[in-house]
Structure formats: structure tokens, C-alpha cells
Amino acid sequence: MSHPSPASVTTAPATRGAWMALIAALLGWMFDGAEMGVFTLVGRAAVQDLLGIAAGPPSPEQESQIGFVFNIIVASFLVGAATGGVVFGWLGDRIGRVRAMSFSIATYAMFTGFCGLAQSPLQLGALRFIASLGMGGEWALGVALVMEIWPNRSRAMMAGLIGAAANAGYALVGVIGIGLSNILVTLGSTLASMGLSESTVAMLVAFKGWRLMMMLGVLPALLTFLIRIFVPESEKWEEEQARGGTTHWASVDLFGVLIGACGPGLMIYVWVTSKNVAILTTGTLLGVTIATFGYLYPVFRYLARERAANPDAASTHGAIPRMLFGATLSGVALLGTWGSTQMAPSWSAQLMERATPEVRASIGAIGAHPREYTLIFLSIGAVIGTIVAALTGDKLGRRWTYFLLCFASLIAVFGFFQLQSQFGWLFLMNSFLVGAISASFYGWLPLYLPELFATRIRATGQGFSFNFGRIISAVGVLQVGALLGVVKGMKSMAGIEGGYAVACSYVIVIYLLGMVVIWFAPETKGKPLPE
Numbered sequence: 216m217s218h219p220s221p222a223s224v225t226t227a228p229a230t231r232g233a234w235m236a237l238i239a240a241l242l243g244w245m246f247d248g249a250e251m252g253v254f255t256l257v258g259r260a261a262v263q264d265l266l267g268i269a270a271g272p273p274s275p276e277q278e279s280q281i282g283f284v285f286n287i288i289v290a291s292f293l294v295g296a297a298t299g300g301v302v303f304g305w306l307g308d309r310i311g312r313v314r315a316m317s318f319s320i321a322t323y324a325m326f327t328g329f330c331g332l333a334q335s336p337l338q339l340g341a342l343r344f345i346a347s348l349g350m351g352g353e354w355a356l357g358v359a360l361v362m363e364i365w366p367n368r369s370r371a372m373m374a375g376l377i378g379a380a381a382n383a384g385y386a387l388v389g390v391i392g393i394g395l396s397n398i399l400v401t402l403g404s405t406l407a408s409m410g411l412s413e414s415t416v417a418m419l420v421a422f423k424g425w426r427l428m429m430m431l432g433v434l435p436a437l438l439t440f441l442i443r444i445f446v447p448e449s450e451k452w453e454e455e456q457a458r459g460g461t462t463h464w465a466s467v468d469l470f471g472v473l474i475g476a477c478g479p480g481l482m483i484y485v486w487v488t489s490k491n492v493a494i495l496t497t498g499t500l501l502g503v504t505i506a507t508f509g510y511l512y513p514v515f516r517y518l519a520r521e522r523a524a525n526p527d528a529a530s531t532h533g534a535i536p537r538m539l540f541g542a543t544l545s546g547v548a549l550l551g552t553w554g555s556t557q558m559a560p561s562w563s564a565q566l567m568e569r570a571t572p573e574v575r576a577s578i579g580a581i582g583a584h585p586r587e588y589t590l591i592f593l594s595i596g597a598v599i600g601t602i603v604a605a606l607t608g609d610k611l612g613r614r615w616t617y618f619l620l621c622f623a624s625l626i627a628v629f630g631f632f633q634l635q636s637q638f639g640w641l642f643l644m645n646s647f648l649v650g651a652i653s654a655s656f657y658g659w660l661p662l663y664l665p666e667l668f669a670t671r672i673r674a675t676g677q678g679f680s681f682n683f684g685r686i687i688s689a690v691g692v693l694q695v696g697a698l699l700g701v702v703k704g705m706k707s708m709a710g711i712e713g714g715y716a717v718a719c720s721y722v723i724v725i726y727l728l729g730m731v732v733i734w735f736a737p738e739t740k741g742k743p744l745p746e
Contacts (some may be wrong), residue, residue, distance in 0.1 A: 226423050232447035233364045234505070237373070239438065239446045240357035241380040243320055246435035247350050248384025250327050253432060254292070254343065255385075255560055256392050256586055257286050257425035264422040265336045272568055274423075286692050287339045287487060293553065293689035294479035296348030297682040301472050301510045303352020304678025308671060309464040311456075312360040313448050315674075317439040319356060324348030331425075346432075351685065353679030362665040363449040363673070367743050371609035374662030378601025382654060386594035390429070392587040395424050402427075451670045453746075460671035463520040468513035475509015478502040478645050479686050486693045491590030499690055506686055510679055511535060514672065521671075534676055537667040540736050541680025544617065544666075546687030547729035548656030554722035556653045556690035557648060559593060560586040562715040566638040578639045591645045596650030601658030603651075612740040613663050614733050620655050621729040627652040628723045632716045636709040666739035670746060691722055698722075 261272075262284045268277050284491075299319070307315035326346035333339035379716055403420045407413065420425050449540050455461055482502030485494055514534060524679075563585035567575075570582070581588050608616040631649040635642055668676035698718035707716040 223446065225653050235445045236360055236364050236447065237376075239442045240316075240361050241376060242438055242441075243316065243353050243357050243435070244377055244380035244623050245384040245387070246320070246438065247323065247353050247596075247736025248381035249388045250323055250346065250350055250384075250390035250432050250435070251292075251381075252590060253288070253327070253428050255557060255655070256388055257423055257428050258288065259561060260422040261330075261339060261425040261429075262288070262336055263331075264425065265333065265339060266294070267671070267695075270422060284336050286695065287483060288336065288343055289553070290486075290689040290692045291340045291480075291484055292343045292347045293549075293685040293692065294476065295344035297362045297479070297506070297510070297685040297689075298349030298472060299348030299351030300355050300682025300685075301351075301475075301513070301675065302469065302680035304355040304675040305464060305469065305472075306346060306514050307356045307359060307678075308452075309461055311448050311452055312363070312674065313355050313442060313446050314358040316353060316360065317442045319349040319352035320442070321436050321439050322587035323353065324349070324433050324436035324438075328430050328728055330432070331427065331429035341509040341560035351682040352678065354681060355674050358661045358665055358677060359452075360446075360449050360676040362661075362744060363451040363670065366639070369745075370665075371662055372602075373607045374608075374660075375602035375605035375658045377661040378654070378657035380604065381657060382594045382597035382601060382650075384594075385529075385597070386591050388428075389587045389591035389594065392423075392428065392590075393584050395428065396584065396587075399424050399732060411739035435661075449742075455671045457729035460521075462516050463524065464513070465516065465520070468516045471509050471512025471516075473509070475506045475512070476513075478507075479503070479689060482690070483693070486697075503686060506622065506677065506683070509537075510683060512673060514538065514679070517672065517675075534668060534672055536677050537737075538676050538683075540732075541664050541667055541677065542683035542687075543732050544729065544736065545660055545681045545684030547621065547684075547725050548660065549684040550691040550725045551624055551628065551729075552653055552656075553685075553688040553725055554631070554725070555719040556593060556649055557718055558695065559631070559649075560589045560716045561648075562632075562639050563589040563642065565714060566636075566642070570637060574637055574639070581640070582638070583642070588643055588648050589638075592646040596647035596652075597654030597657070600651035600653075600655035603658070604655035605658035605662045608659050609740070612738055613659070613666075614738050617656075617659060617663075617733045617736075618730050620652075620659060621726040621733070624653045625654075625723055625726040628722055632719045633708040635716075636707075636711055663739065665744060666742065667737070670743060670744070673744075691725070695719065695722060 257704065259281055262281050263273060266280065268281065291389060303315055303319045306318065321348045326342050330339055330342045330346065333342055358377060360369060365373050366509065399420045403416050406416045406419060479502050481497050483500030489495060518534065567582055567585045575582050604620060627649045631645055635645060664677040664680050665673055695718050698721060702717040705717045706712045707720070
């Protein structure tokens, strides 16, 4: 098979195969976003149901219990996504982007659907963990495939579309959530007419129909057939395979990843069982260290085999430092999002519970679905922000753009949580704004991370870089749960006492780290993807 030269790839028009790869990847990212968004929307209701707490507003003690379990499940999801990013990234570099992407989508679709059958918080957490393996892998594989197939001049727009597609999935979940809640009674009658028992119907429609929302997650599995039939493999990867560059990956190295996953597991365990600050700090640092070395182990072994087989091959000795840089930059963005703006739907529901009758009357129908509307406005803003961020990165350069995104997010998120006191249209407008700014990193990251790694380690390298940031953000999610208890007596600038308004305002200091670290990262503007 003949392949185009790098120069021709830079200028050649997109082929039918390139368009099919883009469509499949965009659908994959959209469903990926939907799978993540569904738990943001119905996760607390699911936990309340599985804990056996009666429907309706929980007591403060019950709310604390729900929030604790919810944050543990979210942290487990983030750890699973980090693990999946490495495992499926490794698979994509070993057997090809397309085959591995099919496996990853099937994994997250099937196990998200199984979540609707969970009978305990432990079962739900375990199923979310397995589903997240596929979600973490799909991001890395889709980005590698699209960036390698499309011309270099299109990279900025492709990166923006990547981020936009995932956030469109979030918005889709919000719309489905509103529609489902409006037809639950009718749907219950329909299910009963199909022969389901009364107890089964009651279980499916209870607590906002969270089980049905989860079961809808199985639909993306159909996408795997489209991918396998119509999407071509990356020619860059096929060239690397022909040169023998893919043969240095070994399955035995994945035991390192298994050991690495025990690190975050230890971290979550100490947060569940202890309140001692010294134990929490030690367990967290030890967990992150074990994860770092375990997840990097397959790359260490690959590089050693490559050097032994061909000492004169193009060097990839800088891969490990770049992976660590990428993980830090991703961690800042992910922690800023998962530790703050991802909490906005839950915060909006709490504000509505405290709203006076006058406030409820003034906002009309949106007051019945604060979580859903907040998620929709956040996501629409994020769709725009990701595209703008990617295009800005192409104009101003990668480093200046990241610095500005951190600065803008610091201001926007702080104002969002500190200056608002009630849910309404102004809250939703500010949700749109903070979504556009804080989620803009998800257009910048798929632009920058593929530019750090050669083809033979690109899926693994960027999979580690983006998804290891989820472990850092898991620490932040656990911190938010702890902060909710610490800040009870404190008030926001708008007079809101404790809760997300105060706790999330502390998490955003992570953006200061990003504003410093980015200047030590390489600038890649105007350069082709490394071969």
C-alpha cells in the first residue's frame, strides 16, 4: 500500500475516509459526554434511592451521606477513566486506532446500561468504574485517529470539534432528562401494559427515572458497527506497523497498569475510612505516586525494547517528561472543572430548595428542572468555548492561550460561585458564560497533546496525559466533599452560607499552578505532528 508523504498530508484535501473517521469520532465523543453527564444529572437521585432514603428533600444528615457516597463514586469513575486512557491507548498503539476505539465504545456503552440494574451503591460504583475505562480510552483513540488522518492545517478546527462534541452530549442529556421527567407517569403505564410487574415499573420510574436514563446509555454500542464497517485505519499508524514500531508493546506490561490502579484505590479507601489529616495526606500522595509509576511502566518497557532493537531509531527519550507535563496541564483543567463547575447542577437544585414562593413564581417552568437547565446552559457555553479556544491556540500559540484560559477561568468560576444567591435566568446566563470559559480547555488539550508525541506512542502518550489528570481531579472531588463539611459556617460574598458556593471557590486556586507550569512546556504552534 502506498502512503502520502508528510508534506502532502499537510495540504491534501480530506478524503471520504477522513470524513467518516471524523463523524464516527464526533459521535463517540458526544456519547462519551452524554455518559459522563448522565451521572451529573441523576447520580444523587440514584445514590439516594440505593441508600434507601425516602424520596423528597433529604435531611441535612442524609444530604451529607448522599454527597459523600456520590463523590466517592465520581472519584472512582475518574480513576477508571485514567486507567482506561492508558490501557486503551496502549491497545490503540498496539492493534490500531479503529479496532481499539470500537472496543472502548462498546465497554462504556454496555456497562453504563448495566448501571440501571444496580442494587447497591457499591454495585453502582463498580459498574461506573468499568464503564469509565472505555470512556477514558475513547478520548485518546479518537483524538489520535482524527489528528493523524486530517491535514495538519485542520488540527485547530478538529480539536475544537472534539471538545464541542463531548459537551453537546452533556446538553443532550439535559434535554432528555427534562423530557423523561415530564413523561414518567405515562411511561410507567406503557411499561405496565408491556407486561412488566408493578414493582419493576415502580423501580424503573422512581427517583427521576435514573435507572431508565442509565439504560439509555447502551445505545452508543450501535456506533461500533459503523466504525468497523466504514472508518479506515490511520495511515500513519499503518506505516509505523509496517516498520515494526508497534511490535515493542507487550501485554505483560499491563500488569504495571493494574498495580498503578491500586494507588488511586488506596487513595479512595483512606478518604472513605479516615478523617485524620496526616493519613489522608500520606495516602493521597502514596496513591498518586503508585499510579504514576504503574501507568508509565508500559512506556518505560516499550522504550527499552525499542532502543535494544534499533539503537539508531528516532529517539523518543523525551516522551516520559512530556507525558508528565501533559498530565499536569490536563490535571489543572480537569480539577478546575470537576471540582467546581461540575457541581453547578447540584448547587442549582439546592438553591431551588431554599427559594421563596416569590422566587419560584418569578422563574416559572425552569424552576421544576434546575439541574437539567443548568447542565444545558453550561454545555452550550462549553460547545462555543472549546471551538474558540482551539482556534485561539492556533493564532496566539499554545502557551499564551493556556495561560489566558487559566486566568479567565479563575475569575469566571470565582464570580459564579461567590456572587450568586438564587436560581433563575441570571443564574443560567452565568452558567453559559462559566461553561464557555472553564470548559474551553477541552478544545485546547486535543490540539496540544497529540503534538507532543510520535505516532508509535501517540495514543498511549496522550491517553496518559489527558486521563492521568482525572486522578488529580479525583483528589479534588474528594477534597470538595471534605470542604463541604469544613465551610458550613462560612458565607459567600452573596451571603450564601457553606455548601458549594464556598467550597468550590477554594478549588479554583489550581488555575494559578497552570499559569506557571505552562511556560515550561514546549511551544508547538506551526509544527507538524511528530513522526
